Amino acid sequence: MQNKLFFVSALSLFFLMQGNVNGQSKYYDKNCDVSFYSHTPIEDIEAKNTSAVSVLDVESGALEFAVLIKAFEFQKSLMQEHFNENYMESEKFPKATFKGQVTNISSVKMTTDGNYPIEITGTLTMHGVSKEISTTGTIKVSGGNIGGRSEFLVKPEDFNIAIPSVVKEKIEKELKVTVEANYSAYTN
Amino acid sequence: MSALTKFFIIVIAVYTFNPISLFAQDDLSALIEGFEEPVINYASAAFKTTRVINGHSFENVGGGVMDVKISHRFGFLNSGGYELFGLDNASIRIGLDYGITKQLMVGIGRSSFEKTYDGFIKYKFFRQSTGERNMPIAAALVSTIALKTIKPSDPDIPNYFSSRLYFSNQLIVGRKFSDAFTIQIMPTVVHRNLVAISEEPNDVFALGIAARQKLSKRIAINGEYYYQLNKSDPEINNSLSLGFDIETGGHVFQLHFTNSTSMIEKGFVTETSGDWLNGDIHFGFNVSRVFTIVGKNRKKP
Numbered sequence: 001m002q003n004k005l006f007f008v009s010a011l012s013l014f015f016l017m018q019g020n021v022n023g024q025s026k027y028y029d030k031n032c033d034v035s036f037y038s039h040t041p042i043e044d045i046e047a048k049n050t051s052a053v054s055v056l057d058v059e060s061g062a063l064e065f066a067v068l069i070k071a072f073e074f075q076k077s078l079m080q081e082h083f084n085e086n087y088m089e090s091e092k093f094p095k096a097t098f099k100g101q102v103t104n105i106s107s108v109k110m111t112t113d114g115n116y117p118i119e120i121t122g123t124l125t126m127h128g129v130s131k132e133i134s135t136t137g138t139i140k141v142s143g144g145n146i147g148g149r150s151e152f153l154v155k156p157e158d159f160n161i162a163i164p165s166v167v168k169e170k171i172e173k174e175l176k177v178t179v180e181a182n183y184s185a186y187t188n
Numbered sequence: 189m190s191a192l193t194k195f196f197i198i199v200i201a202v203y204t205f206n207p208i209s210l211f212a213q214d215d216l217s218a219l220i221e222g223f224e225e226p227v228i229n230y231a232s233a234a235f236k237t238t239r240v241i242n243g244h245s246f247e248n249v250g251g252g253v254m255d256v257k258i259s260h261r262f263g264f265l266n267s268g269g270y271e272l273f274g275l276d277n278a279s280i281r282i283g284l285d286y287g288i289t290k291q292l293m294v295g296i297g298r299s300s301f302e303k304t305y306d307g308f309i310k311y312k313f314f315r316q317s318t319g320e321r322n323m324p325i326a327a328a329l330v331s332t333i334a335l336k337t338i339k340p341s342d343p344d345i346p347n348y349f350s351s352r353l354y355f356s357n358q359l360i361v362g363r364k365f366s367d368a369f370t371i372q373i374m375p376t377v378v379h380r381n382l383v384a385i386s387e388e389p390n391d392v393f394a395l396g397i398a399a400r401q402k403l404s405k406r407i408a409i410n411g412e413y414y415y416q417l418n419k420s421d422p423e424i425n426n427s428l429s430l431g432f433d434i435e436t437g438g439h440v441f442q443l444h445f446t447n448s449t450s451m452i453e454k455g456f457v458t459e460t461s462g463d464w465l466n467g468d469i470h471f472g473f474n475v476s477r478v479f480t481i482v483g484k485n486r487k488k489p
Contacts, residue, residue: 026216030223053223055216064216066224075483077250077290078438085233086405086435091367094229099217164406166436186219 025059027146027183034067034179036154038172045079045171047072054181056148061105063120065098065179087161088127096126102139113142120150129159137179146183151176229319234326234364237440237476238285238293238310240398240412241429242448242456246326246360246372248312249287252482257283257297259451259474266467274471281451286481291315299451306452308332316364330358334454351382354454358396368402376414378458392458393417394426400433408433410444414457427460442474 032052038045052067069090074080084090100122102108108116121134137150153174156163163171235245238255249255259281263274271277283297291312298305314327334354340347356379362372374396383390398412414427431444447462447469448455462468 026219028219028223030225051225053220055220055223057216062216064220066220068224068227070229071227076480077253078478078480081233081250082437089367091231170437 024185024187025057026186027056027058028186029054029181029183032065032179032181034065034072034177036175036177038175040170040172043170045074045175047074047080047083049073052179054148054183055186056102056146056181056183058105058108058110058146061102063098063100063102063122065096067096069094069096069126087156087163093127096124098122098124100133108139108141110141110144110146115140118148118150124154127159127161131158144185148179148181148183150179153177226320228317228321231316231318231326231364234316234362234370235400235410236408236433236435237442237474239442239474239476240372240400240410241431241442241444241446241474242427242451243374243396243398243412243414243453244308244310244328244330244358244360245398245400246312246328246362248291248293248310248328249285249478250480251287251289252480253287254479254481255285255287255295256477256479257281257285257474259283259472261301261446261449261451261470261472263470264462264467265445265469265471279449279451297452299455301450301455302336303338304334304336304450304452304455306332306334325361325363327362328360330356330360330453332356332358332453334452348382353381355379356453356457358453362398368408369399371397371399373397374414376453376457378454380454380458388420389418392419394457396457406435410442416458423461424458425460425463427456428464438478440474440476442476444472444474445469446472 030053031050032054033048033050034052035046035048049067049072051071052065054065056063069088070084072080072083074083100120103119103121108118116139118137118139119134120137121132123130124133133152135150135152137148140147154177155174235247238245238247238249261279263271263277265273267274279299279301281297281299283295285293285295287293293310294308296307308330310328310330312326312328314323314325316326317323332355336352336354356376358374358376360372360374362370364370376394376396378392378394380390394414394416396412396414398410400408400410402408410431410433412429416426425447427446427448429444429446429448431442434441447464448460449462449470450456450459462470
């Protein structure tokens with residue numbers, strides 16, 4: 001009887017160990033680079049955020065980002081003020097988030113170094129508006145480290161960001177957003 | 189106790205006290221929230237520009253940013269149709285402001301009214317913030333100097349250089365209460381080296397109050413009033429100004445009505461002769477255009 005109990009307990013612990021293995025499939029980066037760029041003949045607009053947070057689960061492919069709007073740095077301080085004040089309304093909507101999935105995560109071999117093309121779909125939320133997006137990117141595995149990179153286009157009007165006619169010629173209809181992350185394994 | 193019960197007790201106990209296994213079922217969102225570091229959230233753009241109308245707001249230009257200001261005050265509205273309600277006469281100030289850092293700025297200007305040169309230094313020592321650092325107000329000190337260069341009315345009496353100098357010191361304390369509404373108070377002292385008659389005080393103390401209310405993202409309505417505490421001349425009035433700010437990208441246009449002719453502290457605080465009730469109102473505007481001289485150095489990751 002005692003033996004049987006021990007056996008069952010050991011078995012249950014074994015299952016819990018599996019939970020631990022799952023836990024180690026999570027990778028994080030607290031200082032992702034998120035930048036966007038707009039080019040028109042009149043003005044180039046570029047802003048960079050180096051403090052975005054991301055978590056990637058290499059087992060399930062789940063991928064998330066959180067980006068503080070006020071942490072975007074512009075070359076021109078007035079542009080930064082207008083970005084926060086007039087366009088993103090960052091007092092009201094301080095954060096942009098992405099919650100989604102690397103749909104082909106199974107093709108990424110964590111044990112083999114190399115560049116793996118990936119497909120990403122998920123929900124981008126900013127300025128109080130959520131929108132499904134899908135894009136492509138790459139995951140670079142080297143020596144157990146994971147780097148990720150992706151580019152996608154964002155239309156301000158999709159997120160209810162109005163661009164007044166006087167500055168329409170200075171801002172592109174679609175802005176290119178570039179995301180770069182260097183993930184480290186998450187251990188409890 | 190049956191073996192089955194014991195088994196369940198062990199399983200429950202292990203699940204309860206093993207945070208790692210619990211974590212495995214967690215949503216990534218909780219994890220991401222744990223990574224987000226606390227930040228200081230500074231309030232910005234409490235006013236569209238560094239001036240409310242005539243006087244300073246508690247906003248500064250950014251570090252490395254130059255602000256060119258061209259301001260006009262037309263004649264009094266009550267001058268009638270012959271003068272096109274004041275538009276035939278204009279007094280002008282051309283100014284150049286520069287932000288040394290985001291909290292320290294300097295500026296120079298030249299007014300056609302009494303051919304006056306002026307300069308100021310402004311230090312914003314409190315920035316309103318929430319989050320990691322909580323500061324309910326913003327506060328700034330503004331110190332100005334003005335040199336009147338118009339030829340003396342009576343060249344036969346001694347006219348010293350020092351008699352042409354005026355100074356002012358001002359504390360601005362304010363708060364952006366909401367996205368749209370900001371209010372500030374401005375205790376001010378103006379020192380005149382020379383006054384017209386000995387009864388007039390050399391130091392005039394005044395208390396100013398100013399507010400802005402945004403009407404839309406790019407249009408705001410501003411008001412500004414300076415109450416002189418030791419006014420002696422009954423001909424002199426307190427300065428009252430009302431106007432609109434209209435922002436278009438790098439420009440801010442300020443259109444306003446004021447009873448003050450001068451656009452610098454020593455003038456509008458202590459020498460305002462116009463009376464609103466009499467129709468002694470100037471229509472005027474300030475145009476502000478910023479140029480980024482030194483771009484921000486981006487933080488390297």
